[in-house]
Amino acid sequence: MNFHELFAHFGDITVDGLTKGSIYALVALGYTLVYGVLKLINFAHSEVFMVGTWTVLGAYSLVGADEGSGVGILIIATVLGFLLAPLASAGTALAVERIAYRPLRRKNAPPLIFLITAIGCSLVLTETFGQALHAIFGPPFGRAAVSIPSLIPEKEWVNLSWIAISNTQILVIVAAIVMMVALDAFVNRSRLGRGVRAVAQDPDTAALMGVNQDRVIMLIFVLGGAMAGIAAMLYTIRYDITKFDIGFLIGVKAFTAAVLGGIGNLRGALVGGLVLGVVEVYSSTLFSSNWEDVTAFVVLVLVLMFRPTGILGESLAKARA
Amino acid sequence: MRRNKWLGIGAVAISLGLAVSACGTTDNKSGGGSGSKGITANIGVMGALSGANASVVIPSVNGAELALSEWSAKHPDDHIKLVKFDSEGDPAKATPLATKMATDKSFLGLIGPAFSGETRATKSILGGAGLTTISQSATATDLTLEDPSPTFHRVIGYDEIQGAAIAKYIQSVLNAKKVFVVDDSSTYGQPLADKVKSVLGGAVTQSDKAQTGQTDFSAIVSKVKAAKPDAVFYAGYAAEAGPFLKQLRDGGVTAKFIGGDGLYGADFPKAAGSASDGAIVTCPCVPAEKVGGTFAQDYQKKFGEAPGAYAGEGYDAMTIYLKAFESGAKTREAVEKFVDSYEGQGLTKTYKFDEKGDVAAENVVVWSYKVQGGNLVPDQEISLG
Missing domain, CATH: 3.40.50.2300 (Response regulator)
Incomplete structure (x- = not known):
């Protein structure tokens, strides 16, 4: 129990946790959106994130950006990453919904079939990157971890006696919060957002009122995918690495964050993600890193014991119309 | 209530996902050739042939392949085959592969397992079947000192x-x-x-x-x-x-x-x-360029890259088996006996296994x-x- 360490660097450690949590929160949005509307836990979402990280690597090598490149190329590469990663992730999410889920919905398949399909999609996507693309193109695809050039050098922007925050941490946290506020406003204020909430509340009545259900479902997959793509870009900026199965652990954690905050609730995803990230880093500091998963799930169990619907509870369907 | 049911299903699905992802891939496996005289046998090689840590293992497999191809050119009547088993370094995936080798009598020896975790998991299966193993890179100390297996050997020093x-x-x-x-x-x-x-x-x-x-x-x-x-x-x-x-x-x-x-x-x-x-x-491996002879050049020529981790050690492990076959060993018992009493100079060091399967500490580099x-x-x- 390293209390001294925790209190001596409380500020730094908290910022580390918030950075980690922001990425969980962005990925958690994808789980929460799909769950809120379809009551489906989309396990393929972790791979939507994984595709995003590879797209960032592709975008960087497309413009030949490396750690030593000039400022112009760095800016182009970063902007390209922020554009292409969400596009690729949203495209993957949409493809999964069109190819795998929609035919099942047409046939009124029972919920368990959707879950198995989701796991199947997840495996297909990981093996595509771990085996198929490796067989066709060779490295960097394959089962080894691949380093992504860190284009934004770490610099401490805030350096007070009790807290030091680096530029990438600020970027990750601010970008994540901006994206979430934008998504929240979109769902709560726009016309399309009203459609989403209507289908979440009562699909049949929404259809009677002229809401195109399929279009709404496509929209939520695209929105969730885009958020995962942004998360992938922020993740590569912070951790500079990708792997064919990188989505698995993040996916499990993000799903946990969604449940912790109240699944189906957009703001809950934010709260759950941040709480989870901070708890993990605190426990890594107090004990050691091999305890972080244990602590994270103990916290989840404790929260669900007292608040079975998560911290914020209320779901997308119950939000005010 | 409805929601709780869903979360329950979610938890089941996560564990299912884990279980499914634990199923591995196996490499080609085949029986021996059809030589009229000489010996026909399989030597297995097991380790992380794919995965994030494969680069620690693949050069040693290549080294073993090089030793075999050089030897086979000189011994056209013998049909020794190196069969690869990809455990991804995972003890759970290594266990069924070890069982397969243990029960298939055409296997007279194994190079590997490459990592310590998978070695610990499979030691009793392989030892119980009397299958000789020579690991090129499993360095955990307890494998020999605390819990030795009768058929385990390794060509490197321990941790x-x-x-x-x-x-x-x-x-x-x-x-x-x-x-x-x-x-x-x-x-x-x-x-x-x-x-x-x-x-x-x-x-x-x-x-x-x-x-x-x-x-x-x-x-x-x-x-x-x-x-x-x-x-x-x-x-x-x-x-x-x-x-x-x-x-x-x-x-x-x-x-x-x-x-x-x-x-x-x-x-x-x-x-x-x-x-x-x-x-x-x-x-605990010797740089290939410090190894005598033409090993580094031969390796480069055959595989198109410089020899990496444990390449020389893989070559040495294979060579010990090949010498066993030269001496006329045709059964698991005979191979085990030969390896146990083997003494000789390999590419990377002088070999003589002690009763626990280790090379002498003064020979370790x-x-x-x-x-x-x-x-x-x-x-x-x-x-x-």
């Missing part, structure tokens, strides 16, 4: 020796007064870190534990930052050491970074990127390597005296 060598290097070459030790909580990393800690004693100012699969090391990095060590020692594999080192450097830590043979291979510099420059990796521009360059032999 006690490597740990002592690492500690020595940190003290006398790096001149580090304050050392931060991190291990990956694995059966390989933990004992290695413990040995280094016990030798260094008070010089280890702090230590921490990571876990396999971890990519965020911010908590450890801030501990290292606070401790201001001269050197950081990481006991684990490349998949975690890469991002860890990168985040250390991003966090402004300039301490020397040193790792054990788990980082030996191309995967570590690849995962750490430019941050790996100057990092030290130790390995540990080398340090430095990462330069993404390549591991031999640095120096760490004297164990």
Whole structure:
């Protein structure tokens, strides 16, 4: 129990946790959106994130950006990453919904079939990157971890006696919060957002009122995918690495964050993600890193014991119309 | 209530996902050839042939293949086949593969298992079937010293020796007064870190534990930052050491970074990127260019790349089996007897296995390597005296 360490660097450690949590929160949005509307836990979402990280690597090598490149190329590469990663992730999410889920919905398949399909999609996507693309193109695809050039050098922007925050941490946290506020406003204020909430509340009545259900479902997959793509870009900026199965652990954690905050609730995803990230880093500091998963799930169990619907509870369907 | 049901299903699905992803792939397997005279037999080779740590294993498999092809050219009547089994280094995936080899009588020997975890998991299966194993890289100490198996041998020194060598290097070459030790909580990393800690004693100012699969090391990095060590020692594999080192450097830590043979291979510099420059990796393996004869050139010619981790050791392990066949061994018992009493000079060291399956400590060599521009360059032999 390293209390001294925790209190001596409380500020730094908290910022580390918030950075980690922001990425969980962005990925958690994808789980929460799909769950809120379809009551489906989309396990393929972790791979939507994984595709995003590879797209960032592709975008960087497309413009030949490396750690030593000039400022112009760095800016182009970063902007390209922020554009292409969400596009690729949203495209993957949409493809999964069109190819795998929609035919099942047409046939009124029972919920368990959707879950198995989701796991199947997840495996297909990981093996595509771990085996198929490796067989066709060779490295960097394959089962080894691949380093992504860190284009934004770490610099401490805030350096007070009790807290030091680096530029990438600020970027990750601010970008994540901006994206979430934008998504929240979109769902709560726009016309399309009203459609989403209507289908979440009562699909049949929404259809009677002229809401195109399929279009709404496509929209939520695209929105969730885009958020995962942004998360992938922020993740590569912070951790500079990708792997064919990188989505698995993040996916499990993000799903946990969604449940912790109240699944189906957009703001809950934010709260759950941040709480989870901070708890993990605190426990890594107090004990050691091999305890972080244990602590994270103990916290989840404790929260669900007292608040079975998560911290914020209320779901997308119950939000005010 | 409805929601709780869904979460329950979700939990089941997660565990299902884990179970499904634990199913592995197996490589080609076939019976022996159809030689009229001479010997027909299979030698298995098992280890992480794919996965994040495959670069530690594949060169040794290539080395064994090279030894076999050179030998087969001289012995056209014998039909020895090297059959590859990809365990991805995972004990759970290694177990069914070991059972397959143990029950298939055409297998007279195994090169591997390459990692310590899978060796521990499969030792009793292979030992029970009387199948001789010669590991090229399983270095955990307990495999021979605490819980020996009758048929287990290895052509490298164990972690006690490597740990002592690492500690020595940190003290006398790096001149580090304050050392931060991190291990990956694995059966390989933990004992290695413990040995280094016990030798260094008070010089280890702090230590921490990571876990396999971890990519965020911010908590450890801030501990290292606070401790201001001269050197950081990481006991684990490349998949975690890469991002860890990168985040250390991003966090402004300039301490020397040193790792054990788990980082030996191309995967570590690849995962750490430019941050790996100057990092030290130790390995109880001899650099291929220091090995006598034309080995390095022959390897380069056959596989189109310079020999990597344990390539010479893989060659040596195969050679011992081939000598057994030359001596007329045709059964598992005969092979085991031959290997147990084998004495000879290999590419990398002099071999004579003790009753537990280890090579004599005075014949073990540990080398340090430095990462330069993404390549591991031999640095120096760490004297164990």
